[in-house]
Amino acid sequence: MADETFEPKIVGFMCNWCSYRAADLAGTARIKYPPNVRIIRVMCSGRVDPAFVLKALSLGADGVMIAGCHPGECHYIEQNYKAMRRYYMLKHTLQALGLEEDRIRLVWASAAEGQQLAEHIEKFVEDVRKLGPLHWPANFQENGERLHAVEALAQEHAESLEVL
């Protein structure tokens, strides 16, 4: 479902101590990356509750990126390992719910890796673009038939249930 004009909406949760600064560095160094990613700064990738990711997807994000410090370099000792375990847990569940594997991605980028972060973002945006829009809320919108049927019931009751 590749669409040339489709611009994916990506939410990026980035760690205050590394990848958020890498994004800053990319900015000051004039390194370009696609503007599709909406960056949300968190204090640590371990702060990213799976609910954040689910909420982003449920509200219309086409993909979610989580970026943290390289393993072993966490500002809070080992929380990025927690992020890693949650990520695999989440990925397993999302696949069971019919989402493509490439809709979420965990990447590592230190504060010095502006270039690498830009490349990760570029790659992720291209991968999500190939998947097409997610448009999650459409999954549980019933068509107009539903409301019509509910309204029709009152009329049917009025006509058919009156037994004198």
Next chain:
Amino acid sequence: MIAENKGKLAIYWAASCGGCEIAVLAIDEKILDVAKHFDIVFWPCATDGKVRDVEKMADGSIDVCLFNGGIRTSEQEYMARLLRRKAKVLVAFGSCASEGCIPGLANTSDRKEIFRTVYQETPSTENPRGVEPQHVTEMPEGKLYLPIFYDTLFTLDQIVDVDYYLPGCPPEAERIWDAITAILENKLPPKGSVIGVNTTVCDECPRKRSEKKIRKFYRTWEIIPDEETCLLEQGLVCAGVATRAGCGAKCPQVNSPCIGCYGVNDGAVDFGARLMSALASVIDSDDPEEIDRIIREGIPDPVGTFYRFNLAHSLLRRKKKAAAGA
């Protein structure tokens, strides 16, 4: 004769198993106290009553409606809207009305798939003409209607405004009585509250916790857990850590892991997210491949494990539909 000071009570079921109706009776002889204070104006499971009688009642004339079951058909949606209009206080009674419960797990499927299984593929079904329920059937005498079966099961609060929630599959008798007492004494919590406690099953569970980590998840038939230690620390997927208390930790006390029927505790929006977070913390590995293997081998059915009672009320609500996203 209807005493003037008596309240009016309605109990209704939609997409549910009927266990909630029985749970109402589990308050035993206290049901007589309920009858002393309330006239039961509508309870199709136990008393005779017609929808058209409810239709003719004045709006807001029912004091309390205990509504159990999720919303799966247009008829159930109609009843939810009707009872919302007629009742002053609408209580989402039990897991189905609050969170979708087991019927909500059918949100991993859709109408077409469900009909195919139920009306064609089950071994006990003989349906050579491939007949499936139709919304409208033309007959010589006129049109006949059946309710529309939705692709997605909705919780009560996804259809109408809900005043209170009473979780549980089914709610425990003591909690039902707490709710009824609160209604009778007019000591109801703020609108939108869950009537119950605000701790987790772990807080009620007598097992010993030692923050031990695990390298493998076991399924319940694979091990016989020891009776003292936390089940999660023995590798069983126990949902107690995410689940609201109120049941008295009955399952862990008989060596069976909590499956989460009391729903998510206050402070978390998505039961599965909470449980995923908690389980991720007990895995004893820092190696991506090993973590992935532990999860995939130990939890073959993530939706059924993390959202057994909550899929319809989770953030994503259902499995991706084939037609969506186009």
